[in-house]
Amino acid sequence: MSKDVAVRVTNMTKRFGDQLVFENVSLDVHKSEVVAIIGPSGAGKSTFIRCINRLHPFDEGTLEILNYTIEGGKADPPRQVLQDIRTRVGMVFQTFNLFPHLTVMENIILAPMEVKRKTRPEAEKRAMELLDVVGLAHKAEMYPKRLSGGEQQRVALCRALAMDPEIMLFDEPTSMLDPELVGEVLSAIRDLAKGGMTMILVTHEMMFAKEVADTVVFMADHTVVEKGPARQVLEHPQTERAQQFLHRVLKPLDRSGGELKSVASQGGER
Amino acid sequence: MSKDVAVRVTNMTKRFGDQLVFENVSLDVHKSEVVAIIGPSGAGKSTFIRCINRLHPFDEGTLEILNYTIEGGKADPPRQVLQDIRTRVGMVFQTFNLFPHLTVMENIILAPMEVKRKTRPEAEKRAMELLDVVGLAHKAEMYPKRLSGGEQQRVALCRALAMDPEIMLFDEPTSMLDPELVGEVLSAIRDLAKGGMTMILVTHEMMFAKEVADTVVFMADHTVVEKGPARQVLEHPQTERAQQFLHRVLKPLDRSGGELKSVASQGGER
Amino acid sequence: GCGSSAGASNTLLGQVKSTHQLIIAESAFAPQDYQNPQTKQWTGYDVDILRGFAKSLGAKLKIDALPFSSSIQAVADKRADITIDIYKTANRAKVLSFSRPMLNYDDAIAVNSQSPGVTQDSVSALKGKTIAVVTGSAEVPEAQAVPGANVTQYGSVAESFLALSEGRVAADFQPDTDIAWAKRQNPSLHIKILGAVPASISPPIQSLRGYFGVPKGSYSQSFLNKLNAYLKTIAENGTEQKILDKYGMTSPVFLKGISSAPNS
Amino acid sequence: MHVVALYLGAFLSGAGKDVVLTIVSTILSIIIGILAAAGRLYGPKVVQLIIAWYVEIIRGLPAILQLFIIYLGFNQIGVTFSPLTAALIWLVAYGVGYAVEIFRSGIMEVAQGQREAAMALGLSSSTTMRKIIVPQAMTAMLPPLVSFVVLQLKNTTMLYLVGFADVMYQARLGTDATEKPGTLYLMAALIYLILSLVIGRIGMRLERRAAVYR
Amino acid sequence: MQTMLHAWIQYLPFFLKGVGVTLELTGASLAVALGFGFLLALARLSKIRILEGFATAFVEIIRAIPVLIILFWVYYGLPQFGVKLPGPLAAIVSLGAFYATLYGEIFRGGILGVDRGQREAAQALGMPSGTVMRKIILPQAFFAILPPSTNQLSNLIKDTSLVFTIGVADLMFQANAASANNFLPLDMLLLAGIIYFIFYLVLSKLLARWELNVQRRRG
Numbered sequence A, B: 001m002s003k004d005v006a007v008r009v010t011n012m013t014k015r016f017g018d019q020l021v022f023e024n025v026s027l028d029v030h031k032s033e034v035v036a037i038i039g040p041s042g043a044g045k046s047t048f049i050r051c052i053n054r055l056h057p058f059d060e061g062t063l064e065i066l067n068y069t070i071e072g073g074k075a076d077p078p079r080q081v082l083q084d085i086r087t088r089v090g091m092v093f094q095t096f097n098l099f100p101h102l103t104v105m106e107n108i109i110l111a112p113m114e115v116k117r118k119t120r121p122e123a124e125k126r127a128m129e130l131l132d133v134v135g136l137a138h139k140a141e142m143y144p145k146r147l148s149g150g151e152q153q154r155v156a157l158c159r160a161l162a163m164d165p166e167i168m169l170f171d172e173p174t175s176m177l178d179p180e181l182v183g184e185v186l187s188a189i190r191d192l193a194k195g196g197m198t199m200i201l202v203t204h205e206m207m208f209a210k211e212v213a214d215t216v217v218f219m220a221d222h223t224v225v226e227k228g229p230a231r232q233v234l235e236h237p238q239t240e241r242a243q244q245f246l247h248r249v250l251k252p253l254d255r256s257g258g259e260l261k262s263v264a265s266q267g268g269e270r
Numbered sequence C: 001g002c003g004s005s006a007g008a009s010n011t012l013l014g015q016v017k018s019t020h021q022l023i024i025a026e027s028a029f030a031p032q033d034y035q036n037p038q039t040k041q042w043t044g045y046d047v048d049i050l051r052g053f054a055k056s057l058g059a060k061l062k063i064d065a066l067p068f069s070s071s072i073q074a075v076a077d078k079r080a081d082i083t084i085d086i087y088k089t090a091n092r093a094k095v096l097s098f099s100r101p102m103l104n105y106d107d108a109i110a111v112n113s114q115s116p117g118v119t120q121d122s123v124s125a126l127k128g129k130t131i132a133v134v135t136g137s138a139e140v141p142e143a144q145a146v147p148g149a150n151v152t153q154y155g156s157v158a159e160s161f162l163a164l165s166e167g168r169v170a171a172d173f174q175p176d177t178d179i180a181w182a183k184r185q186n187p188s189l190h191i192k193i194l195g196a197v198p199a200s201i202s203p204p205i206q207s208l209r210g211y212f213g214v215p216k217g218s219y220s221q222s223f224l225n226k227l228n229a230y231l232k233t234i235a236e237n238g239t240e241q242k243i244l245d246k247y248g249m250t251s252p253v254f255l256k257g258i259s260s261a262p263n264s
Numbered sequence D: 001m002h003v004v005a006l007y008l009g010a011f012l013s014g015a016g017k018d019v020v021l022t023i024v025s026t027i028l029s030i031i032i033g034i035l036a037a038a039g040r041l042y043g044p045k046v047v048q049l050i051i052a053w054y055v056e057i058i059r060g061l062p063a064i065l066q067l068f069i070i071y072l073g074f075n076q077i078g079v080t081f082s083p084l085t086a087a088l089i090w091l092v093a094y095g096v097g098y099a100v101e102i103f104r105s106g107i108m109e110v111a112q113g114q115r116e117a118a119m120a121l122g123l124s125s126s127t128t129m130r131k132i133i134v135p136q137a138m139t140a141m142l143p144p145l146v147s148f149v150v151l152q153l154k155n156t157t158m159l160y161l162v163g164f165a166d167v168m169y170q171a172r173l174g175t176d177a178t179e180k181p182g183t184l185y186l187m188a189a190l191i192y193l194i195l196s197l198v199i200g201r202i203g204m205r206l207e208r209r210a211a212v213y214r
Numbered sequence E: 001m002q003t004m005l006h007a008w009i010q011y012l013p014f015f016l017k018g019v020g021v022t023l024e025l026t027g028a029s030l031a032v033a034l035g036f037g038f039l040l041a042l043a044r045l046s047k048i049r050i051l052e053g054f055a056t057a058f059v060e061i062i063r064a065i066p067v068l069i070i071l072f073w074v075y076y077g078l079p080q081f082g083v084k085l086p087g088p089l090a091a092i093v094s095l096g097a098f099y100a101t102l103y104g105e106i107f108r109g110g111i112l113g114v115d116r117g118q119r120e121a122a123q124a125l126g127m128p129s130g131t132v133m134r135k136i137i138l139p140q141a142f143f144a145i146l147p148p149s150t151n152q153l154s155n156l157i158k159d160t161s162l163v164f165t166i167g168v169a170d171l172m173f174q175a176n177a178a179s180a181n182n183f184l185p186l187d188m189l190l191l192a193g194i195i196y197f198i199f200y201l202v203l204s205k206l207l208a209r210w211e212l213n214v215q216r217r218r219g
């Protein structure tokens, strides 16, 4: 693996029992590159991103990450390896997944203290810095339930960043948010991208992908259907499947209208 | 109430216990008019739209609908009146609320048979027409759980339309849907609007509101902050609150960027 | 008997005659009353005696089996007509009327035959030991009179013997007939009679006789008269001894003085 | 094995009685329980309160204490029941206390959205109840109902204490006569185990059928 | 009324002694049930087949058998096979084993009920599985476990009333023995009932309120 490559996935295949989720997926992610994964629901995007830090085992293929090489198969790699990967790869989930029984501060410092053996003052200092940047320093002592979705997601981001990860994974970080709150989280992620962080993100926000991503990967029908520079894939998709998908998402109303008109008028004119 | 007005709300106020949801809301909806209600989460949009067919009682003010006049207060209007209003006003919910123990067909024909005393063949014939229009005729015998969100929402639409309502209420009908599925439902609603149905809809889809609605009502801070022709409110909002809201929703990334950049680089450059 | 004449159904005797049924509240005390494991029929000397008596009234026995403590209650409540033969105590006399005595008992101390927890039938030897009794039986106050005794109460005599045989308790206070019978029926039980319950804590000899109890009051009087006459007859004419012989109680001591004892 | 052969017949006839009592008392409890649950939810305040306290008392007292109160206690105030009557009254009185809660929470569990949707279609409240709430509540209630039947079956073990000739009663008499309690109580346990498992299996079958739409 | 009060006062000391025994049995049985139950839950969740199979069989069998029969079998029956437990210990073993199956299922449900995302989030932060269990899963499961646990505790107290059948002198026994003595079963049973009901109210109302407060403080 060249020095410049942060993650290399080769012919990865994943099943749940008999059910194929995706097969033959290959992908190189370079250092400081931002990769956006898009695609219809159920395409396996979440599962794929979880295979990258080996939260899920995968069945076939190879994953090279942070100088480790992991082969597909049921057997777990050594615990040390898994833990090291997960420590150095940050992840932000669609559903935030903050620990509800811990305050914002405790959420952030838990892993640095437990995993990196930082002292509490050290961990707290770093946590406050991060919270300050996302504008949540004043909420440090609150429990997650009391925060808005956008705030929760920003805390989740801080929690991941507190481990000083080398790579960040995002799984639809804004899809559970109110439209008004989406901006908060997207701009925090954008800033991170500008700062040179290696990132892989699953997103439905095409505008955002276009602005932030270097590469866009379109997954559908159990595999990667198309990938390439962001602008190219989003504006001039080559495959029909991608064209169809992007059309639907970007211009939801632009299709052969139904005949509901006529049906409705029956009701309306009673 | 002039013959042309379908719904007139005058100085309506609603509380849950001590908690004020909205106050002093007035609104005229003309026949065949499409009114879109927008506003931040928690503004009381859902509650307001539920007060219009009196699913919730309201505390003060007057509601004139379908030649009935209902005064605020805890006491329920006569059952007959409530039922007549609800029979003639259709509603589609954010969470679909299909009856899970009934098939698609049974969902649609239940109310026509029970309330309008239609025979089963009559009701089924109409249901098939409606399902056909939204492209779901082949799913008539399925249970809701087996359908995608977009399909469920279209069935919910058919269920409401099967009562031949004179007015339709929509509460964020697409916010629980996958982006790719949003289009299906929006285009069905748009067709309905074009057909001349009187409609009040709560939505976060600004593009859709602009295209479909005649009037836009912006609710925030417990009241109606601004209302007017759709284009005017959406493109040139008069009040600061509306400007701010629309800016956030339409251009989520366009704001003073944070400094996460600098923080992130610490992590990325280890 | 709702339909029968008021006079008949207002008394126990009338009740039994009109329904042709005499209900015994049983508690599976062997050999007084127990179920034959082979035939599942109720048997025992109380059952035999009362069956004969019931026959003389033109009635059949019906058996309600209950824990001992509830069986007395059942008769007091007129739920059943008659108890098995029991001791006469002041407490019981508050709710029951008693027949004439029908058998002499001795309250005995049973111990484990392999490793007796008590070796002498004296109060001092029993002091501080665990003693088994049956809930609601007359042996309860006897055991409680032993200083420092840890009294464990069981729902049936069989359960108390099991506990003794398993060495859970040091001693068990029961009528000697019951201990002897249990030993005879189930040689595998590790129990034996150590001796009589010390006189200082056992009740006076009069009450150490078996009496049938019936609901208290004039309701039972005519019935009691018949019963007493019957009991006296069978004690005198040897019928009762014949019944006792069936249960291995051949010693004359059991009926000594019974036929000449006064009615209660 | 001798003991087993000797008592198998008696045990089976005792088990038959337990099963019949369980079935009869369950049916009665369910019928009364539905009515009481309706009273608890929609009745006048007084009725609601009375039923609520009834439920608390039934749930708050040991089952055996309730049995003794019905069988022994009521005698003290001149009300006498036969073992069978007492057993039935007890099982039903106890069962109703549990059934009310099962039905009440089953009905409450149906999502608010379902009520709203039905109301918004103009369905009357009785139609909503019949066509929307109850069918869904039924599915939600099946698992607790199955546990309830098993609970009632298990309660029958206590009936020997009032002289009802069931499995336990036979086991105790057997102990009296044979001194083989280990074998006899194991037999009793097996009979109850099998009956419980059968009820559970039937329940599972019903649940699967009721949940076709899930 | 007069006689009832009189009888109550007369027998109250015995009843109080019975209450002591009832509480001791409840406490000891609860300890057994919680400890053993937790092990059962872990065994059922473990990937080791035999362990899981054994625990599952144990749970399915024991909880299908009435407590009274378990009690009789342990006390009267086991000596036939050479194991002899004193009454109170037999009671604790029986109730403990039976309630361990119930608590085991509560624990298992609580652990499984913690959102899968929580485990994933913790793993994604590099936490080893022990830490995930201790710091993330168990604290959250605790609050899901609490309400059904207190509910079972009040069932446990009620089920201790069965131990009088093996000669253990608990509260129910005292009521029974007293009515065998004074032939006032209703009065005696009512007194016992009132005491049991107080325990129930304390558990179901006060503890429930405490639980609610704890939940609210977190929420």
Ligand SMILES: Nc1ncnc2c1ncn2[C@@H]1O[C@H](COP(=O)(O)OP(=O)(O)OP(=O)(O)O)[C@@H](O)[C@H]1O
Binding pocket: A016, A019, A021, A040, A041, A042, A043, A044, A045, A046, A047, A048
């Ligand atoms: N733990 C699991 N067990 C079995 N099947 C699973 C599991 N997780 C996901 N799946 C299945 O795998 C497929 C891919 O799911 P995944 O969540 O990766 O899709 P996605 O592309 O992220 O979709 P979405 O946009 O809806 O999040 C789906 O069919 C899903 O049902």
Ligand SMILES: Nc1ncnc2c1ncn2[C@@H]1O[C@H](COP(=O)(O)OP(=O)(O)OP(=O)(O)O)[C@@H](O)[C@H]1O
Binding pocket: B016, B019, B021, B040, B041, B042, B043, B044, B045, B046, B047, B048
């Ligand atoms: N049944 C209820 N009881 C008490 N408070 C309620 C109830 N329903 C809604 N509220 C409160 O009323 C307020 C308005 O809620 P509503 O759902 O109408 O807002 P909304 O504008 O529809 O928000 P959203 O965009 O999130 O759907 C909120 O503060 C909410 O917590």
Ligand SMILES: [Mg+2]
Binding pocket: A045, A046, A047, A171, A172
């Ligand atoms: Mg996903």
Ligand SMILES: [Mg+2]
Binding pocket: B045, B046, B047, B171, B172
């Ligand atoms: Mg809403």
